[in-house]
Amino acid sequence: MDPLFESLNPAQCEAVRHVEGPMLVLAGPGSGKTRVVTHRIAHLLREGVRQSEILALTFTNKASDEMRTRVGALIPGARVWVSTFHRFGARLLREYAGYVGLTPNFTIYDTDDARQTLKRVIEAGRIKTAHYSPERIAAAISQAKNQLITADRYEPRIGSPLSAVVAEVYPAYQQRLLASSAVDFDDLLLHVANMLYQNADVRSELDARYRFILVDEYQDTNRAQYVMLRAMSVDNPNLAATGDPDQSIYGWRGADINNILQFESDFPSVKVVRLEQNYRSTQSVLRVADQLIRQNLKRKAKGLFTENAAGEPVRLVQYATQDDEARSIADEIANEVAAKRRRPRDFAIFYRVNALSRSLERGLREQGVPYQMIRGQEFYQRKEIKDVLAYCQLINNPRDDQAALRTINTPTRGIGRKTIDRLAEFAYTHRISLLEAAREAVQVDGLNPRAVKNVTGYAALVDRLGQLAGAAVEEIIGTILAETKYREPLMDGNSEEDLNRLANIEELLTDARQFDDRREGNGHLEEYLENAWLVNETDDWQSESDKVTMMTLHAAKGLEFPVVYIVAVEQGVLPHERSINDEEQIEEERRLAFVGITRAKERLQLSYAVQRDFRGQRRRTVPSSFLLEMPREEMELVEVGADHWYPPDWDDLDDAAGGEVHEVHDDGPHFDVGEFGAGGEGARVAETAQGESWKGSPRLTTAAKLSGAAPIEPSGYSPEDFVQGMTVTHPEHGPGKIVALSGSGKNRRATVKFATAGERRFVLVHSPLRPAGK
């Protein structure tokens, strides 16, 4: 039998075999979607399609890397272009920059740079923003861009003061971006879509160039992406979209679920294939997911099924506090690992918001469980990295005012705000870039000789660096560091933070060297920068490394793990409070839960804590309404260390449904893990370990105590008890010495130097510090 089809079910084969014409593959979670896509690419190649005619688009670098690897494994030597939408947009824009008023060396601003630019535009234009924050305005602009509304076509809506503000800010912002030859993330799609729309010749050229287009996660496309795809599928309508409406979780980013729901009317001749067999999860997991998602009205019903084993019931656990939650999850993982039943990498913990990771991290650290946290864009966002890269940006694109602003006084060279304002004013009136203005500082009014000297010195420095543009990236960065003496101030101070920064800079140099090694020859600065701009830390996620993975539910899409914990399944968190008043948004939150649940292969635990510290405040929580929508007969309820606090209504259902309730009260901190299928022995291990680690964790037991609980004074010492030079102890960092004090009362802060942890600052009333020896 043909190896390409050997391991595929009939529906999968049908999709793989499809060559010409539009196709929609509705693929449930775990249904082998990526396999279908990669096998289809292989099939197309075998049918004689040239590889340069195939374009595969994904949303994340991680997804595209994986697809590229898998295509490579299937057809050795194949070089099909697999890219993210944004990368694809960037590449087209470099080719056709002139069409949209950019230069080919344009800069891509990350959210941060874009936000700064927006603020500057508002300030410089003295635009009255009526109490709307730049974030609000930026969000509105982004929304407009995602809907393909350009600055010149934006119309304020009557009765919306925000839109009136946006109508003013948006064009000014866009103009400023173009003047700097820069784009924000949204522009990467907007410009391309616009260009295709307005230039018939370009459109048909690209339509012909990419005869076969495959799109992953089609349910997440926004209007701009939709137009891009449609425009390139007119003469050659071989668009194959893969997706699952139930996994559309990016509506807030402009994703339009209607794109997939209406695919069939867009392409009447479309072939529709449904992949409904799940190869990933147990029946329990799948039934819980399925039951939940059925509550959504806006969807295409699917009949998910699996031939996998029934599996363990999905566990729903109530904890007293978030610390209990974190601790017992960490304990459980540690035990499973210690018993050699599982490895750290088998586990994943998901949460709705990044802020929830803190206590989990602590729990895992205490247990010595290795973990990795997936956070967006961390490395390249760090100040020191951005500082250095800003010089690179400026070398690559001297018109980039944002980079000039960032570098002009970094490291400090005596160029203050006033000076910068005057320069900017001069640049603006003469319609030149900030860097050009800096070169001509002599002509700028109101600058004292010292300022002129500093500014022209800066311009000369940048110009000198600019001659390096064609060098290897490591050399460029190395020279920047040397010429700007960026590291000097960091080396004097030896605070932990400074050391960290230095280490990060070293890492950047290593990163650059590795990049250089991968490239032949020099002159790839722009490519390096583009990587930095478009890369996301998720892409660094290493499935090989043996660590527990923690991430947001959004980041979890496309992944799978043997054991999954979803924490804080609470009203206001999942569904998030900002979605709670809107049925459409509630549905998206439900899909988010669905995505999380369906990542689990064998074992799934949902949990909530009766009380949770939020925004510095202790709150009583309400379990998520989604819990009520799940089939109880598939679930096991476990209470840990708290009084009854089921989701409302569940008590009533108690008799009707067969699900057992295990009550575990304070006096006996044990987990009824025996119920959990793994067998008695493991359960016992879990029990003792948890019992032990729970000792000494004070837990409030009754609702009365909880609601009346005053903020707990952690130390029992008043802030004034601490004096300069005093030796103190910290539960985590050990002994240390107070090197500085400031403020008084609840604002009193101390800087403590620890033997091991370096210098740290504490707000005394909140800190666990104790005078030593007491």
Next chain:
DNA sequence: TCCTTAACTGTTTTT
């Protein structure tokens, strides 16, 4: 101009 300190504020998800 720059650094420290105090007040303020805003909170989702990310290419």
Next chain:
DNA sequence: CAGTTAAGGA
């Protein structure tokens, strides 16, 4: 609570 901005002092 944390991160950021505004104000004030050297």
